[in-house]
Amino acid sequence: MRFLLPLVIFAALCGFLWKGLSLTDKTLASTLIGQSAPAFQLNTVEDPNRWVSEDIFRGKITLLNVWASWCHSCQKEHEVWMTVVKPADIALVGLNYHDTREEAGRWLQSHGNPYRLNILDERGRLGMDYGVTGTPETFVIDKNGVIRYRHVGPVDREVWDKKLFPLVEALQKS
Amino acid sequence: MVPEIGEFCLIVAFCLAVVQSTLPLAGLYRKKDHWIAMARPLALGQCFFITLSFVLLVICFLQNDFSVAYVARNSNSSLPIFYQVSAVWGGHEGSLLLWTLLFSGWVMMVTLCSRHLPMHFLARVLIILGWISCGFLLFLLATSSPFQRYLPDYPLDGRDLNPLLQDFGLIVHPPVLYMGYVGFAIPFAFALSVLWGNENDLPWAKWMRPWVLVAFGFLTVGIALGSWWAYYELGWGGWWFWDPVENASFMPWLVGIALIHSLMMSDKRQMFQGWSLLLAILTFALSLLGAFLVRSGILTSVHAFANDPTRGIFLLEFLGVVVGGSFGLYARRGKRFSMPLRLEWCSRETVILLSTVFLAVSTATVLLGTLFPLFYEVCTGQKLSVGFPYFNSVFIPLMLPVLLLIPIGPIITWGQNQGKELIQKVQWIGVLSVVLGAVIPWVFTRALSVSVALGVSLGIWIMLGTLKTAYQKSRQRGGVFKLSKGALGMIFAHLGMAVSIIGITIVSHYQIERDVVMKPGQSLEIAGEEIGFEKMQRTEGENYLGYQGHFGVSVAGKKIAELTPEKRVYVVQGQRLTETAIDPGFWRDIYISLGESLGEESWSVRLYYKPLVRWIWLGALMMAMGGLIAAWGRRTKGGN
DSSP states (O other), rough: OOOHHHHHHHHHHHHHHHHHHHHHHHHHSSSSSSSSSOEEEEEEETTTTTTTGGGGBBBEEEEEEOOOOTHHHHHHHHHHHHTTTTTTTTEEEEEEEEEOOHHHHHHHHHOOOOOOOEETTOHHHHHHHTTOSSSOOEEEOOTBBEEEEESSSOOOOHHHHIIIIIHHHHHHHH | OOOHHHHHHHHOOOOOHHHHHHHHHHHHHHOOHHHHHHHHHHHHHHHHHHHHHHHHHHHHHHTTTBBBBBHHHHHTTSOHHHHHGGGSSSSSSHHHHHHHHHHHHHHHHHHHTTTOOOOHHHHHHHHHHHHHHHHHHHHHHOOOTOOOOOSSSSSSSSSOOOGGGOOOHHHHHHHHHHHHHHHTTTHHHHHHHHHHHHHSSSSSSHHHHHHHHHHHHHHHHHHHHHHHHHHSSSSSSSOOOOOHHHHHHEEEEEEEEHHHHHHHHHHHHOOOOHHHHHHHHHHHHHHHHHHHHHHHHOSSSOOOOOOOOOHHHHHHHHIIIIIHHHHHHHHHHHHGGGOOOOTTSSSSHHHHHHHHHHHHHHHHHHHHHHHHHHHHHHHSSOOOOOOOHHHHHHHHHHHHHHHHHHHEEEEEEEEOOOOHHHHHEEEHHHHHHHHHHHHHHHHHHSOOOHHHHHHHHHHHHHHHHHHHHHHHHHHHHHHHHGSSSHHHHHHHHHHHHHHHHHHHHHHHHHOEEEEEEOOOEEEEEOOOTEEEEEEEEEEEEEHHHHEEEEEEEETTTEEEEEEEEEEEEEETTEEEEEEOEOOSSSSSSEEEEEEOOSOOOOOEEEEEEETTTTHHHHHHHHHHEEEHHHHHHHHHHOOO
């Protein structure tokens, strides 16, 4: 029996680790949902003298899109934003993550700028507050500045049609 | 083409690993010796292809091939060339390839150095190593290939290597640490081969010992390098944080020490065989658990790699199969390897058994502290962190008996009950170390603290006891240079432990930390040394911009050192980094790190005075050297 002990302890440990693995996924998605957007004070890519805070999310439903000029999949996603944002009545705010003003500005100039404004997060501090694990990521924030949804990875037409747009519509009605 | 060939080499290596783990196995059961003999060439071929694939990845980095996703994420064309090479292991995928490469290097060493082992025993070892290799390669190919392309339109330049990792420490720390981690796969495979073959009459403990000693040496240096890197690079002046990833390397180290000593008993006295086998399995199990904790993103840590659930699931399954399987085998066969204990209560056997048990228990407490936040979250859904207080109050008391036993082990005799003689032999050393432990700190600080006295006394106790053994052994042998390599290794390692203990005690209790606001021209005194802020300059490096402060350190009006801490902004990632400046010394370090600029030329500055901090790493190096010397001795003995 005592020779079985290591196996038993190890099995129990594995059980915990298994549960722990599924746990990390859930908490990633859920810790921010239903909470106010984290506070910040940063300037924008477009204008170094314009300082913005979390107040910009109030009054209108906002999609906060985390992107960077070095991010390849952000380019694919960008095409989606260029087509869907104007017809829908939403504010698309960019969170430019771990990037520089020059690079980001150049990128926006060559690809087009669907964003209402772009928060410049050179050090990635705000991204960290949002728990960003990579770019792109998109957060849906309601009129009261409360985070309602998080999408990890690029938004394509399907995600937009099936998830984000219905959610935005529902939030607009309420 | 280069990345595709690299990937192809990995696939070839995987196929070879599959054959290595199955063909000799079939040979064992169908009694075909030429199938069994295939294990060695297959292992060598595998090592060749993995090496080739690693070289090709290095070439991708040197060519700035940003069409490869991993290169684009971890390198940049403005990166200095040696960082372009070390960036190869700067992220998850590349470091895993390095891990696999080092593993195959160990397997190659086994195939080359173990010709004298019985064919069936070696074949079983190679089959087991083949299975492990299959797991690593499959993990690489399925979830983390470093050769994946970013097509069609790839970035023109890469994202750059994390500036924290642009440093000499990072170039050497992971390879050395991984050498230690994967090195424990060899004793693990030996242990399984013993259990599998059910052959307790073989001198397997003797065969296993050099491998354990070498892996231990590498792991020790790896941990010390990591601690040294954290000390000078992170800018907090700390050298150990009980961070989950540090603990992940610390646990196999502790169990590895227990294994070394238990194997000595199994080798020389044919005792504790079951315990040695269990420890050998545990050491590698903890190495794999460490890899899982770091790479699955299950725990948050400064070192952890990016979060990817599929990797975590794969690794957990791998861990379950490898470790669960070997514990299962142990449960079935372990009984044959455990003899009834006949111990004299005051003999070397008892001392060694006690210290290995204490080591195992303290490892368990580290494991508990590391995983407790996770248990807590699974059970209650709430987050919690376990820090210094837990580890200091649980781990340290458990280590005290081990430290106390260190010098006794070599002094006391085998197999006899010699309580009285032992007390005679060590009484003066004991009294002397207690007195010195209390007096020396008092002379320097005019204050007496129990924990300092305890730490210093234990350090001196280990030193004096070990020196006494060294003196007696060299008298028996007729000179220091005639000592056996094993004895010499033991002396080095035990003295190293004493040096580290004294360093840890002194720096934890007597370090001075000052947070001040300074302008150029101002100065301040810290522990009898005057530190003057001379000027501030703008600087520019190959891939960063920054500020550099100039500080002078002087004693009694004489300038002894100039320090230049920096604040850097890395251009590509925009990350800010503090480069600390250290005036190192045998007796103390002066450590300066720049804070923020507060306007009008004033800066917040953090100054540390760290007495004996170097001793911690010096001791670790001595321990590692001890391990390697002893392994060298074993090797030459094995050849005879």
